[in-house]
Amino acid sequence: MKIAVIGGTGDQGLGLAMRYAKSGEDVVIGSRKAEKAENAVAEIENILGHSMKNLEGLSNPDAAVVADMLILTVPLQAQRPTLDSIKEYVDGKILIDATAPLNSNIGGSPMEFIEVWEGSAAERTVAILKGKDVAVVSAYSNISSSSLMNHEKDIDCDCLVCGDDDEAKLKAMELVNKLPGVKAIDCGGISRSRIVEKITPLLIGLNIKNRTHYAGIRITGLDNK
Numbered sequence: 145m146k147i148a149v150i151g152g153t154g155d156q157g158l159g160l161a162m163r164y165a166k167s168g169e170d171v172v173i174g175s176r177k178a179e180k181a182e183n184a185v186a187e188i189e190n191i192l193g194h195s196m197k198n199l200e201g202l203s204n205p206d207a208a209v210v211a212d213m214l215i216l217t218v219p220l221q222a223q224r225p226t227l228d229s230i231k232e233y234v235d236g237k238i239l240i241d242a243t244a245p246l247n248s249n250i251g252g253s254p255m256e257f258i259e260v261w262e263g264s265a266a267e268r269t270v271a272i273l274k275g276k277d278v279a280v281v282s283a284y285s286n287i288s289s290s291s292l293m294n295h296e297k298d299i300d301c302d303c304l305v306c307g308d309d310d311e312a313k314l315k316a317m318e319l320v321n322k323l324p325g326v327k328a329i330d331c332g333g334i335s336r337s338r339i340v341e342k343i344t345p346l347l348i349g350l351n352i353k354n355r356t357h358y359a360g361i362r363i364t365g366l367d368n369k
C-alpha cells in the first residue's frame with residue numbers, strides 16, 4: 145500500500161510523512177510543485193540522518209495517481225483547489241482528511257473555530273468529491289505537528305476518527321494505529337467531525353496558555369464494561 149500526503153510539505157503533512165516513512169510505509173509527499181515535495185523529502189532525510197528509499201516527492205496529482213490511500217493536509221482555504229487538482233485520480237481510494245476549519249484561515253485567531261456550510265471540513269470534502277467513488281474519513285486533526293515531528297518520542301494522544309464507510313474507516317484506523325503511542329478511536333459517521341474538528345482550536349489554545357506545542361487528548365473508560 146502506498147500513502148500519499150497531499151499538501152505534505154506543511155507542518156502536519158511533513159510530520160505524518162516522516163512518521164510513516166520511518167515505520168517502513170511507502171510514502172509519497174505531494175505539493176503544488178514537485179520540486180517543493182522533493183525538498184520536503186530531503187528535509188525528512190536530513191532529520192532522520194539517512195536517505196529513504198520508501199519516500200518520494202511528486203506533484204499533488206501525480207502523488208494521488210500512484211497512491212492507494214490519500215491523506216489531505218492543507219489549510220481550509222486550500223481544501224477546494226487541492227481536491228479539484230486530484231479529483232480525477234481518487235476513484236477506488238480512501239481519502240483521510242485532516243483539515244480543521246480555524247479562524248486563522250480567514251485572518252483570525254487559530255484558537256477559534258469557523259463554521260463551514262456543510263457542517264465540517266470533512267463533510268465539505270465529501271461534497272467537493274461528490275460523484276467520485278472515494279471513501280472519505282476524517283482523522284489526525286487532534287494530533288499536533290510538533291508531536292509528529294518529535295520522531296524519537298511516542299505520541300501521547302488518541303486520534304479521533306469519523307467516517308460513513310466502515311471498511312474504509314477500519315483501514316484508516318489501522319494506519320492511525322501505526323503512529324507510535326496513538327490509539328485510533330472510532331467516533332462514528334462523518335458528521336461527528338463537526339464535534340471533533342472543534343477540538344483543534346481548543347488544543348491550540350491550551351498549547352498557547354501552557355507554552356507548549358504537544359497538547360493532545362485521551363479517551364478513557366471505553367473497555368470498562
Ligand SMILES: NC(=O)c1ccc[n+]([C@@H]2O[C@H](COP(=O)([O-])OP(=O)(O)OC[C@H]3O[C@@H](n4cnc5c(N)ncnc54)[C@H](OP(=O)(O)O)[C@@H]3O)[C@@H](O)[C@H]2O)c1
Pocket residue numbers: 151152153154155156157158174175176177180181216217218219220221222225226242243244245246284285286287288289290344
Ligand atoms: N499543524 C498542526 O499542528 C495541525 C494539527 C492538527 C490539524 N492540522 C490541520 O492540518 C491541515 C494542514 O496543516 P498545516 O499546519 O500542515 O498547514 P500549512 O503548513 O499551512 O499548509 C500545508 C500545505 O498546504 C499547501 N497550501 C498552503 N496554502 C495553500 C493555498 N492557499 N492553496 C493551495 N495549497 C496551499 C502548501 O503546500 P504546497 O505549497 O507544497 O502546495 C502547504 O505546505 C490544516 O487544515 C490544519 O488545520 C494541523
